Amino acid sequence: MIVLYSLMFLGGYISAAGLGLTCPEWPLCPNGVMPSEEYLIEWIHRLAAATTGALVIATMIAALINKNSETKIRITSSLATVFVITQITLGALVIDTKLHAVLVAVHLGIGILLFSMVLLTTLFAFRMARNSLATRI
Numbered sequence: 001m002i003v004l005y006s007l008m009f010l011g012g013y014i015s016a017a018g019l020g021l022t023c024p025e026w027p028l029c030p031n032g033v034m035p036s037e038e039y040l041i042e043w044i045h046r047l048a049a050a051t052t053g054a055l056v057i058a059t060m061i062a063a064l065i066n067k068n069s070e071t072k073i074r075i076t077s078s079l080a081t082v083f084v085i086t087q088i089t090l091g092a093l094v095i096d097t098k099l100h101a102v103l104v105a106v107h108l109g110i111g112i113l114l115f116s117m118v119l120l121t122t123l124f125a126f127r128m129a130r131n132s133l134a135t136r137i
Ligand code: HEM
Pocket: 007, 008, 009, 010, 011, 012, 013, 014, 015, 016, 018, 019, 020, 021, 026, 027, 045, 046, 049, 052, 053, 084, 087, 088, 089, 090, 091, 092, 094, 095, 099, 104, 105, 107, 108, 111, 114
């Protein structure tokens, strides 16, 4: 949640500061994997997006293989995975279409849906942990 929140905060800054096309290529910026001053903000946005993607997918796998998982957490974590993959693909389209207004708006909308699913998954996980502690006492 912390990584995702920071990613969305940074996305808002990129948009408001007009830095959306400082790195015009996808998936990497013109100088490759390494960061550079020129593309730093966009580079951090993409790194945070990749980290978020890995964390969201790992959470879904953990929720699916845990026998004690409730259906609710399986659904929210799977939806989060669908949204994170859509969101990263959409990020590429936003760049390709040179920040098409509709796509930027959809990018924000899916980001909010993704945040909601990650928040629900976190809340369900805390509830599961509390319940399993209560049954052990
Ligand atoms: C989990 C993945 C991602 C999330 C949650 C996310 C979230 C956001 C958010 C909330 C904004 C601000 C939108 C606005 O204020 O209207 C934004 C902007 C932006 N994002 Fe992402 N993003 C993700 C991945 C990516 C990826 C992979 C790329 C490109 C490779 C990308 C490219 C952009 C660009 C270019 C903007 C600025 C658009 C503009 O200038 O108006 N995003 N992002």
